[in-house]
Amino acid sequence: MVEDAGAEPVPVDPQAYRRAVGRFATGVTVATTFAGQHDHAMTANSITSVSLDPILMLISVERAARWHDAVVESGVWGISVLGQHAKATASWLSTHGRPLHGQLDRVAHHRGAATGVALIDGALAGFECRTTDIHVAGDHSLVVGEVVGLEIPPRIDPALVHFRGRYGHLD
Numbered sequence: 001m002v003e004d005a006g007a008e009p010v011p012v013d014p015q016a017y018r019r020a021v022g023r024f025a026t027g028v029t030v031a032t033t034f035a036g037q038h039d040h041a042m043t044a045n046s047i048t049s050v051s052l053d054p055i056l057m058l059i060s061v062e063r064a065a066r067w068h069d070a071v072v073e074s075g076v077w078g079i080s081v082l083g084q085h086a087k088a089t090a091s092w093l094s095t096h097g098r099p100l101h102g103q104l105d106r107v108a109h110h111r112g113a114a115t116g117v118a119l120i121d122g123a124l125a126g127f128e129c130r131t132t133d134i135h136v137a138g139d140h141s142l143v144v145g146e147v148v149g150l151e152i153p154p155r156i157d158p159a160l161v162h163f164r165g166r167y168g169h170l171d
């Protein structure tokens with residue numbers, strides 16, 4: 001039997017759930033895609049490595065987010081894993097209502113060799129994915145993609161992490 005650690009049960013509502021899941025420390029990424037002649041980018045931490053054969057990743061995307069329709073249209077996407085220096089980028093690319101066009105103007109980036117999606121300069125790792133499946137899950141979509149390109153820079157910064165609604169870093 002698991003010993004009771006003394007925590008009182010909490011009613012499951014969206015606020016309590018957000019508080020609880022916020023205790024799950026994660027890395028921080030920027031998800032990118034290209035649709036309607038424009039780059040689209042969004043801060044995201046719901047990245048999961050899914051499979052090695054074939055090599056698949058997934059991202060859970062809020063269906064109301066503008067990035068959602070863009071990735072559905074384009075079928076290709078990039079994931080840049082952020083280092084601690086990129087906190088301002090993470091804050092900017094999670095700001096609701098930021099201008100859609102030119103949102104990467106202030107963020108140094110380059111094009112991935114496999115798909116041409118934007119990848120953030122100085123990221124700890126870069127992934128390029130081609131969508132294989134989209135599963136509707138509540139108010140989000142689980143977008144699964146085959147990894148068709150990788151960037152692994154030799155020198156890396158400490159990781160940017162997200163914990164209890166705040167940014168920190170891990171060496």
Ligand SMILES: Cc1cc2nc3c(=O)[nH]c(=O)nc-3n(C[C@H](O)[C@H](O)[C@H](O)COP(=O)(O)O)c2cc1C
Pocket residue numbers: 028041042043044045046047060061062064065066067090093094095096097098162
């Ligand atoms: C640390 C962090 C992680 C986030 N992870 C996700 C995510 O995995 N999926 C998602 O849909 N939104 C995520 N968001 C929220 C989006 O970044 C935000 O809703 C989006 O950029 C809003 O853009 P829009 O106004 O174009 O819809 C995250 C925000 C932060 C601060």
